[in-house]
Amino acid sequence: MVWSVAMNLTSVVFLCLFSLVCLIVFLYMIFMDYSCYVEWEIVTLNSCSFEMTLIFDWMSTIFLCFVTFISAMVLFYSGGYMAGDENMARFMYLVLGFVASMVFLIVSPNLVSILLGWDGLGLVSYVLVVYYQNEKSGGAGMLTALSNRVGDVAILISIGLMFDMGGWGFIFYADSSLLGSVGGLVPLMILAGMTKSAQIPFSAWLPAAMAAPTPVSALVHSSTLVTAGVFLLIRFSPVLVGWAQEILFVLAGLTMFMAGLGANFETDLKKIIALSTLSQLGLMMYILSMGYYKLAFFHLLTHALFKALLFMCAGVVIHSVGGTQDIRSMGGLVYFMPLSVTVMNLANLALCGMPFLAGFYSKDLILEVAFSSSLNEFCFWLLVTATGLTVCYSFRLIYYSVSGDYNLAGLSCVSDEDSTMTQPMVSLGLGAVVGGAFLSWLIFPSPWMICLPLFLKFLALVVSLVGGFIGYVLNMVFVTYRLNSILNYNVVVYAGSMWFMPFLSTFGVSIFFLKISQLYSQSADSGWLEYYGAQGAYCKFESSSKYLQLAQDNSVKVYMVMFMLWAVLASVVLI
Template identity: 50%
Template sequence: MSKFLYNNISFLLMNLSILCFTLALMSFMKNNSTFIEWTLGGSENSITATLLFDSTSFMFLSIVLFISSNVIFYSKSYMSEDPYANRFILLVFAFVISMVIMIISPNIISILLGWDGLGLVSYCLVIYYPTKKSSSAGMLTVMSNRVGDVCILLSIGWFSILGDYNFTVWSFWSESMRSDFITYLIMLGALTKSAQIPFSAWLPAAMAAPTPVSALVHSSTLVTAGVYLLIRFSSSMNFADKSMLLFIATVTMFMSGLVANFEFDLKKIIALSTLSQLGMMMFAIALELYELAFFHLVIHALFKALLFLCAGTAIHSIGGSQDIRVYGSLVKKFPLIGVCLNYANMSLCGLPFLAGFYSKDLIIEMAAKGMINQIMLIMMFLAVGLTVGYSTRLSFYTFVDSPNGQPFSYVCDQDPLMFLPIVNLTMFSLVSGSAISWVMFSNPYSINLPLNLKMLTLVMILSGVLISLASSYPYFSKKVLPLKIVNFISSLWFFPYISSQITSYLPLKTGKNWLKFNDQGWIEECTINTISKSANASFNKLEWMQNNELKIHMLMYLIWASLAILLLK
C-alpha cells in the first residue's frame, strides 16, 4: 500500500508541476492573470471562494510540486524501514496541499486555511519520531508560529472594515482609510513564519523531523510562506517604515551565517543557511525589489532541496550520525553525490554563472546601488562572506578531511530511488538560474557601479574561504576567541533559551508560585478551609445528637420538667 501511495502521489505531483510550468510560461508571455470566484450556498448564507492564477502563482506552484514530487520519490527509499510509511506520506501530501491553498488564495481567510494547515502539519512532522527532542522542537515550532497566526486573525478582523477579505481590493481602498496597523500585522506574521529575528530559534530546532521533510519545509513550503505573503501583498501594501524590516533581515543574515561557522550538526548548518537566504529575501523586500526576492525564492528552493537530499544520503549511509566531524573522504564512496552537494554549496555561495549567482548578485548589486544605511550594506557583504565560509567548511569536513567515523555500510550511489531525485534537481538547478531569469526579466537590469563595489562581492567570496579555515579547527577558534563568545555564537545568540526557557519556564514557575502561595495558601486557608472546618464541626455535632437521640430526649424532658416546677412555685 505504501509503495502504491509513493508512486502515484509522486507521479501526480510531477505531472501537475509540468502543467503549472507551462501555464507560467504562457502567463509571462501574455502578461495576464485569471481570477476565479464563485459563490457557494444561497443568497443570504453564501460563502465566496476565490482563486488567483497568474505568472507568480503558476511559477511557484511548479517549483513546489516539482520539489515535492522528487522528495516523495526519495522518501520511498529513505523511509523504507518506517513501520508507519502510509501515515508519513499522507502527512507530507497534506503539507503540500496546504501550501498550494495558500499560493492560489487571494482571500485572507483562505490564506489562513493554508497558513494554519502548514503550522499544524509541520508540528505533526517535527514530532514524527517519538523522542523528547522531537517533542520539544515541535512545541517550539508550533508556539513560535502561533504569533503569526494571531496576526493573520487580527488582520482578518481589520479587513472586515472593507466588507471584503480579498487583498486585491485593498489597492483600491482610499488613502484616508488606509492604516499602517494591518501592514505591521502582515509583516509580523511573515517574520514568524520565515523565522526572522527574534523568532529564529524554531527553524534549526525543526531539524528533528525526517530529512525528506526538512528538504521540503526548508526549501519551498513552510519557511518561504512568510516571504511569499509579503510578495503577494506588495502591490497593495505601503510599508510606512521599511528600515525596521531592513534591520531585522540584515541582522538575521549576519547572525545565521556567523552561527553556521561554529556549528557541527550537518542538518543545522543547512538550516542556518536557509535562515541566511530568507534574510536575503527579506532584505530585497525591504528595498522594494519584489521581483528579485521572488526570483531568489524560486532559485533557492531548487538548490536547497538538492542540498538537503544529498545530506540525507550521507546521513542515511553513515548510520544516522549528523556530526560532520565523523565524516570525511565521502567523495571516495559517493563521487556523484559529492559532485551534486558541492554544486549546491557553490550555488549557495553565489559563484559566477551558477544558479544562485543570478539571483544573489542582482540583489547585492541593487543594494549597493541604492541609498541605504552603510552599516546595513557592510553587514550584508559580511553575510555573503560568512555564507562562503560555512559552505566551504561543510565541504571540507564532509568530503575532503580524513575519515573519523565508522565504516560505510551502504553505498547510496547505487540506489536509484535516492539518486534519481538528486539528479533531477541537479539538472534543473543547473539551467534554472539563466532560464528563469530570461523568462521573468524580459528587460535585463542595467547596474552601473564603481569598480571597488563591483569587485567587493568576489573579494568577500575569497575571504569567506579564509573564514572557513579559521572555524574548521576548534583549537584555532578557541585560541582566537574566548570560550564565552564561542558559546554565545554557537548557541544561536541564546535565542533558543529566550524562546523556550524564558517564555515557558518563567510563566510556568510564576503560575506554580501563585498556586502555592495564593490558591493553595492564604486564600484557601481563609475561605475554603474555614468554611470546611465550620461545616465539619456542625456536622459532627448533628451526628452526635442523632446518635444520642434518647439521651438527649430524656435530658430535655428533665430540663423542661425542672423549668415547669420552678414556674409553678
C-alpha cells in the same frame, strides 16, 4: 508495503504532471500578461460578503510548478530514505497534506482562505516534527507550533480589521492606499511573515524543526513552510512603506548576519543547512523591504532548487554513515560517494553564488541592486559580511564532510548504491545549474544595466573568495583556528547558540507567558469569570427554578402557607 510503494509512485507521477501543467500555464500567462481570478460567493453578512476565491497569475503558477516538482522529487526520494519505516503510508499522507496546504495558500488572494492553508501548514509541520516520538522531537514540535501560532493570531486579528472594507480580498486593495489606511494591518502582516519565515526574534524554531525526517526538511526549507511568510509579504509588498519597511529591513539584516555567524560554529550537518536557509530568508526579506519584490521572489525560486538538493545530499550522507549528523565524524566522502558528493558541492556552490549556477543569477543581482541603493554604512557592511559568512560556512562544510581526513569507523559501508535517492538528486542538480538562467530570462525579459564603481562591482567576488579561504584553508592548515572554540569559549557559545535565542524562546519568553496564562486561567477563566459568569448564572437559575417548580406542583399546603402569609401581611397593613 506494495500498496505504499504504488501510492508513492502514483503521487510522484500526479505531482510531476501537475507541475508540467503549471509550467505551461505560467508561460502562457507571462507572455500574454494574463491573470485568472475565480470567485464563489458563499455568504453575505451585514454588507460584507465572504467568497471562496482563487487567483492564477504568473507568480502563483510558477510557484505551484516549483512546489509540486520539488514535492514529487522528495516523495520519490522518501521511497528510499524511509524504506524501513513501519508508518510509510502515514508519512506520505502527511507530506501530501503539507503540499496541499501550501498549494491552497499560494492560490488564495483572500485573507480568510489564506488562513486555512496557513493553519494547515502549522498543524502538519507540528505532526511531522514530532514524527519520531521522542522528548527532543516533542520539545522542537512545541516550539515550532507556539512560534507559528503568533503569526496565526496576527492573521486572525487582520481578518477582523478588514471587516470594515467590505471583503477580505486583499489583492484588490494592496495596490491602493486603502489597505495601508486600516490601522494596525501592516504591522500584523509583517509579524505573521516574520514568524513563519523565522526572522529575529522568532528564529529559534527553524533549527529546532530539524528533528523531523530529512525528506521533510528538504521540503520545508525549500519551497513550503518557511517561504510562506516571504510569499505573503510579497503579496502585501505595495503597502510596505515608511517605518514598517525600515523595521523589516533592519531585522532581516540582523537575521542574515546571525544565521551566517551561527553556522560557522555549528557541527550538526542538518542544522548548518537550516541556518543557511535562515540566512537566505533574511536576504529575501532584506531586498523585499527595499521594494524589489520581484527580486525577492526570484531568489525564493532559485533558493528552493538548490536547498532541496542540499538537504537530499545531507540525507544520503547521514543514511550512509550510520545515522550520525556530526560533520567532525565524517570526512573523505569524495572517495566513497562520488555522485552524492558532486551534487552536494554543486548545491553548495549555487548557494555561494558561483557564476552561472542558479544562485548566481538572483544573489548577484540582489547584491548589485543593494549596492546601488541608498544604504547606510552599517547596513551595507552587514550585507557584505553576511555574504562572506555564507561562503565561509559552505566551504567549512565541504572540508569537514567531503574532502577532509577520513574519520569514520573502519567497518563503515559508504556508497551511492541506492538509486531511489540519487535519481531525484540528479534531477534537482540539473535545476540548480540551469534554473537560474531560465527564470531570469522569463521574469526579467529585458536585461538590467547596473553601473557601479569598480570596487563595488568586484566586492561580491572578493568577499566570496575571502570567505571561502577562511572556511576551507584555515580549517585545513592552522590548528589554532580549531582551538578557538576552547580558548574563546564564551564567544563561541554566544555566536553558536544564535545569540541565546533558543533559551529566550523557551525558558525565557515562553515560560513567562505560560505562567501568566496559567495564573489567568486559575484566577479569571476558572475563577471569577466562572463565579459571576456562566457557572454562577447557572447555579442561580437552578436554585430559583426549585421555588418555581414548587409553586407549579399545585400543593394545597403551599397555597395554605401562602394564604396565611398574605393574611398576616394584610392585617399588619390594616393595623
